[in-house]
Amino acid sequence: MSDTTPDTTPLERLRAAIAEVHLPLELQDAPEARLRARRSLQQIDDYIAPRLENLDAPLLAVVGGSTGAGKSTLVNALVGHPVTRTGAIRPTTRQPILLHNPVDRDSFTGTRVLPELARITGVPVKEGTPSRQAGDAPDAKLISSVVLVGDDAVPEQLAILDAPDVDSIADENRALAEQLLQAADLWIFVTTANRYADAVPWKHLDAASQRDMTVAVVLNRVPEGAREVESDLRMMLDERGLGEAPIFVIPEAPLNELDMLPEEQVKPLREWLAEIANDRATRREVARRSVAGAVQQLARDTALVANARRSQIDAASDLATLVKAKHDDAAARVIDATKDGALLRAEVLARWQDYIGTSDVFRTLEAWFGRARDAVTSWVQGKPAPIREVEREIEHGLYSVIIDEAGRAAGESWQTLRHSQAAASLKADPSLGRESSGLDEKASRLIRDWQFSLMQMIRESASSKRVEARLLSLGLNAVTVALMVAVFASTGGLTGGEIAIAGGSAVVGQKLLETVFGDETVRRMAKKAREDLEWRIDELFEHEYARYAALIDPVLEGPDDSELSDAASELASEVTR
Incomplete structure (x- = not known):
């Protein structure tokens, strides 16, 4: 979201939103939208903001047109003598010249309009100096x-x-020409009898029509007897909504010794400009029309940028959803492996059976409990049962599943990125195609932390001296492994008749736990143990996905399309009311 306050104006809010727009994905509409966004910011700074601040500021008339149309010659004729930039540099359309009455100097020396362009003070050439000299270069x-x-x-x-x-x-040059035309209150568009139908000038005249600009067209170098050119030009202007634009015709004639047009040929245009300048109401109306048209064009450009922004958000969101699903599915597969006995391989069950000494013939729970206690006692006395081997086998199985599934999720996510046009511009590191470099340690730590949490839960569940005695008799590690085995053999928690068994060993583990803690406590412990494990697995895969999120999420930062559209509508409503 853009950083705005209630004190900001609609224009300031719109500018902030456009400035924060992020279009990094190379989607089909992105290049044009980036161009429109840059142009919009430039238009706001160069023209809309200063003009809205003061409708009565001096007008800026920009003389534009095609190469060789005679723009500079026309400008010189309007003031009656050649103009120059600095020193020996003569007029050139590479470096724009802004002619003003000396009393209006302060209106143009600062950054009120065209703030990006530096100001250079120029002086007229000496009297009698031609407007162009051989050897001059821009x-x-x-x-x-x-x-x-x-x-x-x-x-x-x-x-x-x-x-x-x-x-x-x-x-x-073309970029500067467009920038200057966008910063104008009115246009003096210069063309010739030979080139008045060229496409490029009409592209700009069409833009002037859309902006409701005040436009004057100078038809230069018209051969004698070719008045039909003016008629054709007038018809073209009418068709494009510029029927009110005056046309000033300058006949084809040789320039004088100073490369100047005869004064009488530009007198009508000079008088038209003077009439506008000398009437405050007319000037204000010209400014009002121009800035209102500029705001409407800004709204159209913002709509295009907003649509492109929505495309970026949708593409990034879709990409994030796909990659996130890969990691969620991987986490789900790990969790499923802890539910269906997949982690209790034959070696694990064999070692567990060796430890608990189970058989098919024990008659009572107490008799079995005595045997289990004797097994633990003999282990402590130097005849260890393989409880640690069981624990290691379970740990290794869970670790392997985590690493395998993380690698699978990373590989599938990387292929998703590679085949996505939207992601092509994100410049993803190929290392994203593998599980993260620190995953082995994270997986090991997850298992250790979960086991520690089980031990803590077992200790906290020893609610009486009898329970403590049984826990001490069997050993904390043995009870912890029993809980792990029972959890991994169950599809939904340890409840008497609903347990899914990976062999009879899980029943023995459950009965051992129930003998120590009681049925209700075991159910609670099993449920909490599974939830804790699943939370840790989900969190681990969230961290794996975070590598991709760091790449994708920045696309989603900044204003969305609705913020842009709302700001543009608010500005347009304020200007037109």
């Missing part, structure tokens, strides 16, 4: 800066920004 290091040039010819409350080509061969 400085690639200045791509992240904007040149501010103050000029009295620019009307107050409106700045003009010369952007890079929207179809530049340089990726960084």
Whole structure:
């Protein structure tokens, strides 16, 4: 979830949510969503936030268009003389120039708009200097800066920004051009009679229509007698919802000795801009329309990001469910092995029978108990029965099942990752295909800890001196092993007639326990012993799964799709009401 407080605005909440969106999985919709998320953050910082803060701030008119359309020439003509960036560097659409009236300087020197771009103060070229000179070359290091040039010819409350080509061969130029257009209050889009139908400019004009932008189109270099070009352009604008956009036609004519257009050719456009700049209500309406359109576009982009976020969450959740199921199934198989006598192999039962000395002919429980006590006594006196061997066999059997099933779960989980398109970008360590390196010690410790807990339970269950005496007579280890054998031979706890036997030995173990503690206490001990063992096994396999969870869970962190959608809706409602 995004880190917001009740004092944050809807825009701040939406920005925080978008900034926290995590789309690491290479799903089909992820690349476009990442692009939209970056663009949304940039749009908020460059334009929406500063414009919502002050609708009356000076407008920014961005001059955009295709390569060679004559954007810089048009900008120079609008102010009546060439402009430059710094020193000998002449106008180039690689480094944008922002022309403003000197009284509006403070509105553009700070980071109110386009905060990522550094500011450089430019100066006009000397009078009589051509706008372009041979040998000039753009400085690639200045791509992240904007040149501010103050000029009295620019009307107050409106700045003009010369952007890079929207179809530049340089990726960084195209990206900057789009960023600058997204930060504009209005567009002056420049095209030519030869290229007005090109696809790339219309992609941006379509975006302007979706945003309800104020747009003026300059049709440059129109040959004499080719007025049908303007008619065709007007029809195309109408079809795309830009029928209100004015078209300014500049006839094809040679430039003067300073590479400047004749002043009368740009006079209509200059007057249109001045009319907007000089009327506060008009400026405010231009700003309002533009920022409202930007918010609507932000909402559409956020919806796409939200859908991609849902895809990521679903894919990660499905992957986690599959891998978790592998480990849960493995834990269940280990638990099943402790219920059906699978751990009581022939060697275990044989050694257990050797220890308790059972036969088919003992007549009474007390008679058998005396024999068991004698067996223990002889063991203490130096004729040991194989109780430790029984204990070791049981331990080894449980240990082997745990290790085998953990390795199986890891191998199956690794294959799930390898065959998942969603997981391909997670860069999982191949070691995940095996049980964890410390599992052998963890499994051994699990068994030791469980045995210790059984001993503690047995001690705590010695509720009388008679029970203590019998416990002392038989020995704590012997009683503990008897409980383990009985638990492993049972399908559901030790209850007289419901026990499933792996041979008659489990009955003897049960009877021994009941003789020491009583039937009710034995049932309680068996139930608690099984629950304790199953909890420990489940916890061990949870730790094994945690290796995969550490890989998958980060995908689930951050805002979900509903948080993004709700924040976008809240912002749109606030701006449009």
